[in-house]
Amino acid sequence: MTTPAVHRIPEEVHRRRWAILGVLMLSLLIVVLDNSILNVAIKTISTPAPTGLGATQSELEWAINSYTLVFAGLLFSAGLLGDRLGRKKVLLGGLVVFGIGSALAAESGSPAQLIAFRALMAVGAAFVMPATLAVLMNVFEREEQPKAIGVWAGGVGIAIAIGPITGGLLLDHFWWGSVFLVNVPIVLIAIALMIWLVPDSRDPKPGRIDPIGVVLSVVGLVLLVYGIIKGGELADFTDPTVLVTIGAGLAVLAAFVVFEARSDHPSIDVTYFKNKVFSAAMAVITLVFFALMGVTFFSVFYTQSVRGYSPLETGLLLLPLAIAQMIFAPRARLVVDRIGVRATTTVAMLVLAASLLAFALFDRDTPLWVLEIVFFAMGAGMAHVMTPTSVVIMQALPREKAGSASALSNTFRQVGGALGIAVLGSVLSTAYRNGIEDKLGGLPPGLRDTAGESIEATLGVAAKLGDRGKALVGPADDAFLHAMHITAVWGAAIALVGAVVVALFLPGRPKTGPETAGDTGDAGEEEALARVES
Structure with missing residues (x-):
């Protein structure tokens, strides 16, 4: 005889769970919004003062990677601190640090200062991201978790949509630092709502910091x-x-x-990786962000430097990617229910690989509707990878370890993105320098080295030379397109590796029986949820 399901969540928390999810998504929004805004601002920041900071390509890569590396390095410890001290307290502290870092970044006077303040922002973000998903897992019953995670992942799509457009509007009307200053009012609103609505929770048996x-x-x-x-x-x-x-x-x-x-008391409990499904899901997240972050980095220079679009126009061009995320992320679980995790994510990875490979066919006159279709396909593929793998990862561990699972997922995501920018950015930089250097022979040695760093550096030197520099514009475009084609092939190859991993190791159709990956933690689950404070 089966007993009726009993809610383990306190009733007063259960009633406001969707409002709590909205606050968590707002907190998540600022973390993702910052990176998506920066994507359209990197060309402006590379422009010489007073318009920008005159950052080189390597400095731009560090402005992104100083954030992602500090973020990734602190995520797991931040998750453990949330488990120990209370997720709400850690969320609030992270938001305060993120807001202060944003205000300082907006006033940066050099690329080095921007890199340092971006790292400070990452400290705050590292405490926000894992806590949002950990709180989510503690205010929703298990059967509602996939739906809630889908909505949470859809919030990423909203941020991807809002970020580039907001960044473009700000850059059209204000100075480049406004793309960071905009975070401050959002932080203040999120803090006020969190104090009012979000319950605190913690792990009764938290790990030690490492x-x-x-x-x-x-x-x-x-x-x-x-x-x-x-x-x-x-x-x-x-x-x-x-x-x-x-x-x-x-x-x-x-x-x-x-x-x-x-x-x-390890930062990363390597025993988690004995589970092949868990390991495969983590590997796929890493590979997806490796490929996507690297391709996103060069796509901004393609649309702005080669095609001549403004930051706002570039933001609008990225809308199909965001719309696809918002449409499909909350609904991906329905596809998984029908055909299983393995088939869903394998097809999605193949779609991602094809959309990345499409960049290898683009030139300066490629019709915009083709570009829009490719961005939409990227967003759809992304949604059908991230939602199922997030559910697999979060349900592979007991509920009281939600902070650890979330931190691990985001750590590997950020490491993958940082390595993607570094590796694919270096492939792009090497291919560009090799393609342009024989066209720079007439320049003085100092200018020759500077002009070979990136397409923005070449165009900057060309602008200083006036009519003499116009002859460099065409070769710069050609060298960049060639470098972009090579980089896109690398990104597509990485996505194909991800497709092989999911096809081999992720589960097929969902089981209907009681034995699921996370069921082993019910006792700890009840104990943890007893600590949820309304």
Whole structure:
């Protein structure tokens, strides 16, 4: 005889769960909004003062990667602190730090200051992101979690839509720093709503913080990414500085893995990865963001530098990607219910690979409707990968470990994105320099080196030379398009690897029986939920 289902969530929390989800999505919005706004602002920031900061391509990569690396390095410890201190307290603290970092970034006087303040913003974001998903898992019953996660993932699509358009409008009317200052009022609204609506929760048996692991992971990733970016900047990956830096990064990361395996309070519990489904889902998230972040980085220069569109027009061009996310992310669970996780994500990864490969066919006159279809396909593919894999990851662990699962998911997402920008950015930089250098022979040696760094650097030098520089514009466009084609093929190949991984390891049709990945944690679940404070 079966007993009727009993709500484990306190009734007063259960009643306002959708309002709580709205507040969590607003908190998530500012983290994602910041990156999507920055995507359309990077060309402006690379423009010489007073319009921008005159940032080089490598400095632009660091402005993005200083955020993603600090974010990724702190996520797991931030998740554990949320489990220990209370997710609401950690969310509020993270929002305050993020708001302060945004205000300082808006007033940056140099690329170095921008890089430093972006890192401060990442400290705050690292405490926001895992806590939002952990709170979600604690205010929704298990049967509603896939739907709630789908809506949560749809919030990412909203941010992707709002970000580029907002960034374009701000850049059309204000200075470049306005794209960071806009975060401050959103932070204030989110804090007020959170204090009013969101309950606190914590893990009754939280893990211990692992400062050595945090330091090893951040140092290893920074060294690795620095070496990769430096190799692209020099167009020479055999340079001793590049090889030593990459080697040191890999050595420190290897030491991190060994330390984590032996630690009794690791930053990353490697035992989670014994579950093949969990490991495959994490690998796919990493590969998706590796490919997408790298391609997004060069697509802005394609639309603005080669095609000549403004930041606002570029933001509008990205709308189909965001609309597809908003349409499909909340509904992806319905496809999974019908055909299973494996088939859904495999097809989605193939769609992503095809849309990334399409960039290898683009030229300066490609019709806009083709570009829009490709962006829509990218958004649809993304939605049908992220929602199912997020559910797999979050339900693979007991509910009281929600902070850890969320942090792991976001850590691998950010590491994948940072490596994607570093690797594919370096491929783009190397291919561009090799394509343009024989056209720069008539320039003085100092200008020749500067002009070879990126298409923006070439166009900047051409503008300074006046009529003499006009001859460089066509070769710069050609060199960039060639470099973009090579980079797009690399991105598509990475997405294909992801398709193979999901086809081999993710589950098929969902089971109808009681044995699901996360059911082992019911006892801990009840204990954790007893700590939810209304």
